[in-house]
Amino acid sequence: MAETTAAPTGGRALFVRQSSGLVREVSVRNALFYNTAAFIGITVAWASVFYTLAFVAVGKTLGLTSYGWTAILVGGCCVFLGLIFASLATVMPRSGGDYVFTSRLIPKVGPFVAWVESFTLVFASLAVIAFEIPIVLHNIQISGDIIGIGTGTGFFKRANGWFTSGGSVTSWPGFIAALVVIALILLVVVQPTRRFHRIVTGLGAIGLLSWVVMWVAGLLSIHQASFEANLPKYTGMTAAALQKAAVTGGVLGNGFSWSTAVLPFLMSVILFQYIGFQYSAYIAGEVRGNIKRGILIGVLGALFFAVVMNSFYVDTLSSRLGTTNMLGWGINYWSGLKTPLGQATALPLAASISSPSLWPIWLFVSIAATLWPFLLCPVYISLISRISLAWSMDRQVPKWFGEVNERLRAPLNAILTAVGFCVILEILQNFALLPKSIAPPDGKLNLVSTIWFSILMALLSWVMPGVNAIVSRFSRPDLIRNAPWRNWLWAFGLVWLAFAVFTYWFAGIKPISDAVSNALKPGKGGVLSYFNNTGITLTIALYAVAVIIYIIVAIKNRASGVQTSLLYKELPPD
Amino acid sequence: MPLLKRASKRRGTRLYVVSDFHASDPAWRKLLNAIRLNVYQADAVLYAGDLTGKAMVPIVAVGDRYEATLLGQRRVARSEEELAALERDVASLGYYAFRTTKEEVDALGGDRAKLDALFSREIQARVTQWLDLAAERLDGTGVPLILIPGNDDPYDIDSSLAASQYCVNADGAVVDIPGDLQVIGLGKSSPTPWHTPREVSEDAFREEIYSLADEAKDPKRTIFLIHCPPYGSGLDTAPVLDENLRLQASAGDLMRGPVGSTGVLEAVQQVRPLLSVHGHIHESGGEKKIGPTLCVNPGSEAGSGIVRGYLIDVGSDGIERSFRVEG
Numbered sequence: 023m024a025e026t027t028a029a030p031t032g033g034r035a036l037f038v039r040q041s042s043g044l045v046r047e048v049s050v051r052n053a054l055f056y057n058t059a060a061f062i063g064i065t066v067a068w069a070s071v072f073y074t075l076a077f078v079a080v081g082k083t084l085g086l087t088s089y090g091w092t093a094i095l096v097g098g099c100c101v102f103l104g105l106i107f108a109s110l111a112t113v114m115p116r117s118g119g120d121y122v123f124t125s126r127l128i129p130k131v132g133p134f135v136a137w138v139e140s141f142t143l144v145f146a147s148l149a150v151i152a153f154e155i156p157i158v159l160h161n162i163q164i165s166g167d168i169i170g171i172g173t174g175t176g177f178f179k180r181a182n183g184w185f186t187s188g189g190s191v192t193s194w195p196g197f198i199a200a201l202v203v204i205a206l207i208l209l210v211v212v213q214p215t216r217r218f219h220r221i222v223t224g225l226g227a228i229g230l231l232s233w234v235v236m237w238v239a240g241l242l243s244i245h246q247a248s249f250e251a252n253l254p255k256y257t258g259m260t261a262a263a264l265q266k267a268a269v270t271g272g273v274l275g276n277g278f279s280w281s282t283a284v285l286p287f288l289m290s291v292i293l294f295q296y297i298g299f300q301y302s303a304y305i306a307g308e309v310r311g312n313i314k315r316g317i318l319i320g321v322l323g324a325l326f327f328a329v330v331m332n333s334f335y336v337d338t339l340s341s342r343l344g345t346t347n348m349l350g351w352g353i354n355y356w357s358g359l360k361t362p363l364g365q366a367t368a369l370p371l372a373a374s375i376s377s378p379s380l381w382p383i384w385l386f387v388s389i390a391a392t393l394w395p396f397l398l399c400p401v402y403i404s405l406i407s408r409i410s411l412a413w414s415m416d417r418q419v420p421k422w423f424g425e426v427n428e429r430l431r432a433p434l435n436a437i438l439t440a441v442g443f444c445v446i447l448e449i450l451q452n453f454a455l456l457p458k459s460i461a462p463p464d465g466k467l468n469l470v471s472t473i474w475f476s477i478l479m480a481l482l483s484w485v486m487p488g489v490n491a492i493v494s495r496f497s498r499p500d501l502i503r504n505a506p507w508r509n510w511l512w513a514f515g516l517v518w519l520a521f522a523v524f525t526y527w528f529a530g531i532k533p534i535s536d537a538v539s540n541a542l543k544p545g546k547g548g549v550l551s552y553f554n555n556t557g558i559t560l561t562i563a564l565y566a567v568a569v570i571i572y573i574i575v576a577i578k579n580r581a582s583g584v585q586t587s588l589l590y591k592e593l594p595p596d
Numbered sequence: 597m598p599l600l601k602r603a604s605k606r607r608g609t610r611l612y613v614v615s616d617f618h619a620s621d622p623a624w625r626k627l628l629n630a631i632r633l634n635v636y637q638a639d640a641v642l643y644a645g646d647l648t649g650k651a652m653v654p655i656v657a658v659g660d661r662y663e664a665t666l667l668g669q670r671r672v673a674r675s676e677e678e679l680a681a682l683e684r685d686v687a688s689l690g691y692y693a694f695r696t697t698k699e700e701v702d703a704l705g706g707d708r709a710k711l712d713a714l715f716s717r718e719i720q721a722r723v724t725q726w727l728d729l730a731a732e733r734l735d736g737t738g739v740p741l742i743l744i745p746g747n748d749d750p751y752d753i754d755s756s757l758a759a760s761q762y763c764v765n766a767d768g769a770v771v772d773i774p775g776d777l778q779v780i781g782l783g784k785s786s787p788t789p790w791h792t793p794r795e796v797s798e799d800a801f802r803e804e805i806y807s808l809a810d811e812a813k814d815p816k817r818t819i820f821l822i823h824c825p826p827y828g829s830g831l832d833t834a835p836v837l838d839e840n841l842r843l844q845a846s847a848g849d850l851m852r853g854p855v856g857s858t859g860v861l862e863a864v865q866q867v868r869p870l871l872s873v874h875g876h877i878h879e880s881g882g883e884k885k886i887g888p889t890l891c892v893n894p895g896s897e898a899g900s901g902i903v904r905g906y907l908i909d910v911g912s913d914g915i916e917r918s919f920r921v922e923g
Contacts, residue, residue, distance in 0.1 A: 113900055114897075126902075503685065504667055506669060588635070588919075593627075593903060595901065
């Protein structure tokens with residue numbers, strides 16, 4: 023008989039014997055960090071630029087902007103997603119997250135839906151990476167700008183010319199710089215596991231510190247008056263011009279709006295900002311001890327950071343700089359119009375304009391904030407490789423795709439493929455290779471469409487957890503018999519599904535439907551243009567690719583004698 | 597072959613391989629039902645070890661009710677029906693439930709001998725119950741169920757395995773199965789940090805395998821059924837532990853490394869059997885070719901009531917196909 027001990031739960035809840043496998047776990051702290059690293063991206067520095075990404079009016083109520091209130095509202099709804107993941111992961115503690123839940127809980131078509139859901143999530147994640155890479159370059163420029171403002175050194179005052187062609191980070195200079203960033207990402211990802219995590223942890227710790235520094239130093243030292251006074255001196259633009267842009271851009275609103283032409287769009291942008299907070303549910307198979315507790319703390323803890331950063335953090339700092347100034351700056355950025363120093367609404371840059379003598383502090387924040395979007399990329403690629411591994415095991419992709427490299431202990435082919443896609447997206451962002459009708463105005467993939475593409479591609483990733491929670495008690499009662507809150511799971515699912523459907527209907531499906539209807543009217547046109555500008559064309563194309571791949575693989579499996587109908591066949595337990 | 601046409605009807609022998617149920621009741625029942633109902637049309641079933649559970653849950657009598665903590669949740673049973681349901685839920689996780697009192701629980705915390713005896717009793721009872729159920733449900737199916745113990749299984753269960761009226765314990769033996777195939781079974785592992793019951797040194801492990809392989813007729817028709825996977829095969833990747841058995845993790849991810857047996861690896865490379873079936877590392881399920889040998893670890897999620905397995909079709913010329921299933 024093996025040695026026996028009392029479990030550390032006081033010796034009363036559980037007695038364990040000394041046997042292998044009982045410590046297959048990851049710490050709660052690590053789960054929290056993993057989630058935070060996955061969502062935080064550019065929020066530390068660029069949070070206020072997202073006020074205007076939805077191109078809808080943002081007003082102020084009770085000291086917070088409608089964007090901030092929406093972040094809190096979405097955060098409240100996301101709690102239900104956290105509860106769903108914690109409940110399902112407790113009884114299905116396997117890495118793979120919603121791919122696992124959907125493939126098991128949805129009758130008959132579960133494997134197909136799970137494949138499309140995870141395939142689109144992978145491409146949404148790739149789009150996020152493609153979005154973050156230019157941000158890294160812009161943040162390097164901004165760091166140079168801050169030194170230029172603080173020291174007056176000519177080299178740094180010309181930072182906006184770094185990696186640019188014709189004033190923009192594009193063409194060969196932008197592409198070469200992007201390749202360097204991708205090479206660095208690859209360098210991190212292909213490190214042996216132990217070193218990889220040391221690098222990620224180190225960069226993450228610096229990034230997290232920068233958030234605290236930005237908030238505290240910002241509240242203590244930046245002021246609207248000094249910002250507006252210094253703006254012309256350092257950037258050649260005036261606050262009046264920014265305020266006018268906010269009005270003409272239609273983003274200056276009054277109070278909180280419940281309109282379905284406003285709120286769902288802000289909610290979808292917030293979802294884009296939050297995506298990743300739930301990713302520890304995707305490594306549930308490795309969470310330490312009480313899985314329910316581990317997932318809950320990891321997911322809800324990261325959600326807490328996400329809510330605070332997208333509400334109180336951004337609103338208080340923007341308020342110190344003038345919220346209308348931030349709105350005007352943001353809408354001009356997304357519209358491709360003139361902005362201060364040609365940059366996005368970066369908080370450390372705005373802070374250095376307001377309080378140039380503290381430039382070393384803002385430089386630290388800017389450099390650290392450069393690391394966050396960079397850090398997000400290897401973490402996402404790591405997540406993608408796990409999903410790819412699960413696909414490979416389920417015969418959804420060829421076996422070689424998910425083959426685990428013996429040195430890395432990770433699916434190298436999947437990693438290289440993900441990196442390859444990033445290179446392709448960078449090529450499309452930097453060179454006018456696409457027809458202008460598909461990628462207006464200049465044939466290049468633009469950031470706005472990249473983001474909206476990512477939001478649309480994540481549709482199933484946001485919707486299916488609600489569906490899974492609702493159907494689980496009917497489709498697989500055996501699986502959720504011991505699930506926490508199993509009697510309430512359907513209600514959690516219903517609330518979450520209502521939220522997700524509301525958001526995607528009004529911010530995604532209805533605008534598409536309206537655009538199509540409008541285009542079909544006599545004398546009207548431009549539906550393709552709308553689709554292309556908003557990333558819908560690419561989204562539809564990739565959904566189609568997912569379906570086609572599934573069909574091809576199914577045919578191939580069938581031809582080779584692999585009975586896919588047996589893969590998830592339910593076995594009666596009694 | 598036409599694209600849409602199903603491959604020609606299978607003519608070879610189909611093996612259904614599973615592993616590491618660790619006392620999960622629904623997993624065992626599902627396995628038996630899969631065989632009885634001919635779900636996978638398997639000709640033989642191979643179980644690669646670790647039958648027994650790792651933990652006991654005390655169900656404590658408190659007044660007129662029973663209480664227990666399961667998956668971090670407090671559970672209360674107020675009737676025999678509720679109590680039976682609670683015990684079933686405990687068994688479904690691969691734990692052993694035992695009815696007790698608060699005083700006994702407190703005493704057990706400091707009495708290792710008594711705790712060992714209790715574990716032994718519960719483990720043997722579950723194994724005997726499983727084997728009896730197998731005999732009851734599978735008699736007449738004609739599908740042999742060949743099993744071995746694993747490193748976590750105490751030697752106490754060997755007498756129950758030997759007494760089984762249906763299942764065949766292939767540990768340390770060469771067993772003939774349909775398809776003119778032979779199974780070499782070894783229910784042990786190389787040393788682990790936990791010092792589990794059935795661990796042997798790498799040299800002894802290798803020698804035992806060679807000794808058994810000498811008894812086999814033809815390596816090309818021989819199947820290794822060895823609990824521990826080959827070292828560095830990718831079927832043995834597990835979290836890296838420090839000296840205090842704490843996981844090495846960072847940034848939300850685990851450090852991983854190979855923990856299989858070099859002895860098994862050498863034996864697979866030297867003997868070059870047709871197939872090598874393993875278990876042991878639940879989270880490292882998959883397949884890997886080592887030379888001409890297909891090595892398979894189905895992995896395990898039995899604690900979630902899920903039976904992970906592999907179907908392997910063996911023809912006269914070797915392995916025709918293999919694919920993962922879970923039910």
